[in-house]
Amino acid sequence: MQRETLMAEETELALDDAFNILSNSRRRYILYYLYTRGEPATIDELAGQIAAWENEIPVEDLDDTARRRVYVSLYQTHLPKLDDFGIADYDRDDGTVTLTERAEEIVRYLPVEESDHRDFTWYYVGLSAVAVVLLVAVAANVLVPAIAAVVIAVGLLALVGAQFLSRRSDGSRDLLELEDLE
Template identity: 45%
Template sequence: MSLERGPANGTETGPAVPSNGGEKPSALSRDEVFDILSNQRRRHALHFLKQRNGDGTELRELSTQVAAWENGKSAERVTSDERRRVYTSLQQFHLPKLDRNGIVEYDDRRGSVELAGEATDLDVYLDVVEESDVPWSQYYLGLSGLSLALFGVVSVEIYPLTLVPALAWGVLVALVFTVSALAHTYHDRRMRLGADGPPADLREP
C-alpha cells in the first residue's frame, strides 16, 4: 500500500485500509516502530496519551492538545479550524493506523481513544541533539579519553600532580562519571514520550 506524505506538519494522506485483514500483529518490528514515530502528529498524540497514565480520552480533547502543540499556543486559544484539521487527520488516518498496530484502542463511533498493549514497545526517548551539542556516546568517549590521559600523567609522577594522592584522582574521575550518568538519566526521562510538558521535539534547548 502506498502513501502520499503531506506537509511537514505531519499530515499524511492515503487509504486507511488494513493490509493484514484487520488482524493486529503480535509484536511490532523495529521498522514498524520507526515508521510510527516518524510522523510528528502521531508522536504528539502518543505523547499526550502516555501523559494520561492509562486513562483514555476523547478525540476532541486529543485533537485540541495536538493542535495547540503544533501551533505553539495553549489549548484554550486553539481555533476551530486548527482543531478540525488535526481532528480529521487523526480520525481518518492516524488513529486507525495505531489501532491496527495494537498501540491504541480507538472507538470511532464513540470518539474515544486509549493506549493498548503494544504501546509499551514505544517506551523510547527521542534523542534531540542540537547543532551546538554532541551525542552522549561521543561525550562518554571523550570523557574516557581524558580520564586515561589523566591516569597516564599521574602515573609518571609529574609535579604538581603529585601533590594530590592517586586515590583522590580516582575518586574524582568516578565522581565525574557518576554526575554524567545522573545527567544522562535525567535527560533521557525528559525526552521520553509521555514525559511532563510538551513533546521533546518542541522544547527549547
C-alpha cells in the same frame, strides 16, 4: 491493513514500522500528548491540543474548522493506525485513546529531554583534577603509582556506577519540546 494487524501481534515492533508510525507529526503529537499526560484522553481533547500546537495558539483560541480538520484525520487515519499496531487502544464508541504497554517500543525512538537527569560533568572534571594531582604526586615520587592507579580506577568506576543508577532509577522519560518533534 492486514500487515499492520499482523505487526501488532508480533512480539516486537519492527524498526521500519516504528519509523512509519513516527513519520507523521500528528501521530507524534498523539504519542507525546498521551505519554506526558500519563492517562487516557478523548479524541476531542487530542484534536484540540494538536490543532493548537499546529497553529501555535492556545486551545481556547481555536476555531471549529481547525479543530474539526484535525479531528477527522485522527478519527479516520491516525488513531486506527496506532490501534492496528497495538500502540494505542482506540475505542471509537467512547472516543477515548489509551497508550498500551507497547507504546514504550515506539516512544524510545523519540528524543528524550536530559534536563531531568543529574549532570555529571563537574563530577568528571573533579575526578580528572584528582587524577592530575595523583599523577603529579607519582612523578614527584611522593606516591606509589599502583596506589594512584587504584584510586583513579575506583573513583571512575564509582562515578560511572552512580551515573548509571541515577539514569536507571529516573524511570520517567520526558519528550523534548514539541518543536523538536517535527
